[in-house]
Every structure is written in C-alpha cells, then in structure tokens.
Amino acid sequence: MAKRLDLEFAFDAAIAQTQKCIETGLVTARGEEARDRLEKLEEELKRERERAVNLGAIDHDWFRQTIRSLVEWLPETELTLIAALGRIVRANPTPGV
Template sequence: MAKTSELESAFDAAIAEVQKSMNTGMTAIGGEVATPYLQQLGDELRVERAKAVERGAVDTEWFQKTVRRLVEWLPETDLTLIAALGRIVRSTPK
C-alpha cells in the first residue's frame, strides 16, 4: 500500500493544479472555457482522494476513465494536469 501522506500529497497537488487552471482561465481544446470541465475534475479528485486514502490505493478504473475524459478536452499544449494525475497513480505501488 502507498503511504497515506504520498497519496494525499499527490491528490492535493492535482487539486491545486485544477484550481490554478481555473484561475488562469484555461480554454478547452474546442475553444470553449474549460471551467465546467475543471470543476468536475476537481470534484472527482476530492471524492476519489477520500476513497484512495481510506483504501491506501487509487482505483485503477477511475484513473483510466478520468484520464480518457481529460484528454478529450485538455489542450495539447498544457500537460500539467496529466502530469499531476500521473503523480497520483505513481504514488500507488504496482
């Protein structure tokens, strides 16, 4: 099991990155404002954070679905959110 502090830290960093993207007014790949996508992602991260800390691991199925949805709207030039999600999955042992 991953250390709780590693999981918490990884989720907290991803949530902070979502907030930063909202604060900068990120635009989705289709040109629309990304705020609704970012709000949904932030909400999902907060819910999954609590579950993952309790389990001591990230739900792989949740992670895969989340990344697939993210790449549908995330601009190709901004990979910070993908990197933040990568940190979450790396905090869980294989």
C-alpha cells in the same frame, strides 16, 4: 503510512493544479471555456482522494476513465494537469494501469 501520505500529497497537487487551471481561465482544445469541466474534475479528485486515502489505494478504473476523458478536451499545451494526475498513479503503482 508513507503510501497514504504519498497519495494525499499527489491528490493535493492535482487538486491545486486543477484550481490553477480554473483561475487562469483555461479553455478546451476546441476553444470552449473549461471551467465546468475543471470544477467537475476538482470534485471528483476530492471525492477519490478521500476514498483512496481511507483504502490506501486508488481506483484504477476511475483513474483510466478520468485520464481518457481529460485528454479528449485538454489542450496539448496543458501537460501540467496530466502530469499532476500521473503523480497520483505513481504514488500507488499497480500493474495494469
């Protein structure tokens, strides 16, 4: 049960950080508005949160793909969002991530 609670809290923190980035008007590393990308990320996080909590594990392929996509456009100065996503994988450590 603790594992699922850890997953819930980790996803909630990542969703909250994504919402904060939306509210502050975060721009991409290229200076473009990031709102659409952040809203898409928020929806993916909500969807994956539900799946992960039900199964008690994250989809590591989804996680890798999400991180790779994020670092392509996220400014290097915005590490809090990456850290929030890192909390998800730390809540459900599995070799190969």
